[in-house]
Amino acid sequence: MNTADLRTAxxxxxxxxxxxxxxxxxRKQPAVHGANSCLGTGPCATGHKGWxxxxxxxxxxxxxxxxxxxxxIGIATGPSGLLVVDLDTAQPDEQPPDEWRQAGVRDGHxxxxxxxxxxxxxxxxxxxxxxxxxxxxxxxxxxxAAPTDVRLRSTAGTALGWKVxxxxxxxxxxxxxxxxxxxxxxxxxxxxxxxLPAWLVEKLKPGLPPAPAQPIAPTTGTHGSYLDAAVRAExxxxxxxxxxQRNYSLYCAAVALGQLVAGGAPSEHDVRGELARAAGRHVxxxxxxxxxxxxxxxxxxxxxxxxxRQVAA
Ligand SMILES: [Zn+2]
Numbered sequence: 001m002n003t004a005d006l007r008t009a010x011x012x013x014x015x016x017x018x019x020x021x022x023x024x025x026x027r028k029q030p031a032v033h034g035a036n037s038c039l040g041t042g043p044c045a046t047g048h049k050g051w052x053x054x055x056x057x058x059x060x061x062x063x064x065x066x067x068x069x070x071x072x073i074g075i076a077t078g079p080s081g082l083l084v085v086d087l088d089t090a091q092p093d094e095q096p097p098d099e100w101r102q103a104g105v106r107d108g109h110x111x112x113x114x115x116x117x118x119x120x121x122x123x124x125x126x127x128x129x130x131x132x133x134x135x136x137x138x139x140x141x142x143x144x145a146a147p148t149d150v151r152l153r154s155t156a157g158t159a160l161g162w163k164v165x166x167x168x169x170x171x172x173x174x175x176x177x178x179x180x181x182x183x184x185x186x187x188x189x190x191x192x193x194x195x196l197p198a199w200l201v202e203k204l205k206p207g208l209p210p211a212p213a214q215p216i217a218p219t220t221g222t223h224g225s226y227l228d229a230a231v232r233a234e235x236x237x238x239x240x241x242x243x244x245q246r247n248y249s250l251y252c253a254a255v256a257l258g259q260l261v262a263g264g265a266p267s268e269h270d271v272r273g274e275l276a277r278a279a280g281r282h283v284x285x286x287x288x289x290x291x292x293x294x295x296x297x298x299x300x301x302x303x304x305x306x307x308x309r310q311v312a313a
Contacts, residue, residue, distance in 0.1 A: 007066035009177025010073045014062055018080040019055035020175065022071035028174050031071055051172065052076045072178035078169035083146040083196050083204070086165040086173070087112055089138040100162055104256055108163030109140065113303060115161055117251055119199035128303070130194040133176045136183035141173055144196040152204040166204065231257065231266060231274060238278035246287040250279050251300045258304020265310075272297060 010020045022031040030051040033039075038048040055076035056062065065071065077084050087108035090096065096105050105111055116127045131143035146152055152168045160166060167173050174180075176187040196204075234253035241249030257271045279293040288296070 003066060003068065003070045006070050006073060006177055006179075007063060009175065010062050010066050011059055012177075013073060013075055013175050014057040014059065017057060018075045018082065018175075019057055020062060021051045021055040021074045021076060021172075022065050022069075023074045023174065023178065025070045025072065026179060026181075027072060028180065030074060030172075052078060052170065055079060055172075070179075072180075073175035074172045075175045077146075077167045077171050077173060081146050081148070082168075082173075082193065083144045083152060083200070084167040084171075084173045085112065085142040085144065085160075085200075086167060087140040087142070088163040088165070090163065097162055104252075105162075108161075108165075109307065111161040111164050113255065114252070115164070116197070116199070117248055119197075127197050128306075129191075130189070131191055132187070132189035133173075134186050134188050135174070136180050136185065141185075143193040144200070145193045146196055147201055150201065150205060152201070153206050160203065166200075168204065230260060231271070235274050235278045238275065239281065241282070243287070246282045247292070247296055250275065250282075250288075250293060250296050253278075254297045254300020255304040258301035259307050259309045260304075261301065262305040262308035263310040264308075268301065271301070 013020050023029060024031045032051050032054055035048045035050065038044050040048070043049050043054060051074060055074070075082065089107045095101060096107075100111065103114070105114065112127075128142070133141040133143070135141065146168060174185055176185045178185045234257050237253045238246075238250050254271075254275055257266075257275065260266060261268045261271055275297050276293065279288075279297070280290075282288060283290050283293055
C-alpha cells in the first residue's frame with residue numbers, strides 16, 4: 001500500500017462526510033502529537049488540538065497530509081456522526097468466558113448476534129446489513145449512523161459484551177485501506193450506514209453503563225465430536241427451550257446449523273426438516289406460528305452461512 005493509495009482511501013472516506021486524521025504508518029496510533037508534547041505552534045497556536053479536533057473532510061488538507069508518508073487513516077467517529085460496533089475474534093489460545101462457551105459462542109460476532117436477537121427479536125439479522133469493514137485480524141467494524149437528537153456516551157473501550165466494543169464520541173476507528181503487518185482493512189459491504197438500531201441507542205444513552213449482553217441458555221444436549229451429535233444437540237436446544245426463549249433458541253440453533261451447512265454438511269434440506277420438526281412442538285402450543293418458525297429458521301441459516309464451520313471428527 002503506497003502513499004497515493006492511502007490518500008485515495010482517505011479522500012473517499014471524507015467524501016462520505018467522515019472526518020479523517022493520520023495514524024502512524026503501519027500502525028493504529030494517531031500520528032499527531034499529544035497534549036503533553038504540544039509546542040503551541042502551527043494548528044495548536046491557539047491551544048492544543050487533538051486528533052478529534054483536527055480530523056477533517058477538507059480534501060486540500062487531506063491531500064497535503066497524505067503527500068509524504070503512507071499514513072494509516074483514522075476516522076473520528078463522534079464528529080463523523082458514526083457509531084461503529086467493533087466485533088473482535090478470540091486469539092487462538094483464548095477461551096470465551098464459561099457462560100458464553102457453554103452457549104456455543106466463539107467470538108464477538110456471536111455475542112453481538114445473541115445481544116441483537118435478545119433485544120430486537122425476529123429481525124436481528126438486519127443489524128448486519130450496514131457499511132462493513134473487516135480488519136486484518138478477522139474482526140468486523142459495523143458502521144451505523146448515530147442519532148442526532150441524543151449525544152451517546154463516549155464508549156471507546158467500554159465493552160458491550162465479550163469481544164464487542166463500540167466507538168462513538170471520543171473514539172476512532174482505523175479506516176478501510178489502512179495497512180497493519182502488510183494486511184489491509186477492507187470494506188466488505190460498501191453501503192450507507194444504517195441508523196443505529198434502537199436497542200443500541202437505548203444502551204448507549206447517557207446514564208448507566210450498558211448491561212453486558214447475556215449468554216443464551218446452555219443446551220442440555222451433549223456436544224459430541226460428530227455431525228449427528230451436533231445436529232442432535234441443536235435440535236435438543238429447540239426442544240428444551242424454556243417459555244419466552246423458544247423463538248430465540250430456534251434462531252440460535254439455525255445459526256449454528258447454518259454454519260455447518262455452509263461448511264459442507266449436513267444439507268440445508270435436512271437441517272430445515274429437523275428444525276421445523278423440533279419447532280413443531282412449540283407451534284402446537286402457540287409459542288409461534290409455523291410461518292414465524294420458517295422465517296426464524298431462514299434468518300438463522302442465513303446468518304450462520306456467513307461463517308462456515310465444520311465439526312471435527
Ligand atoms: Zn498541540
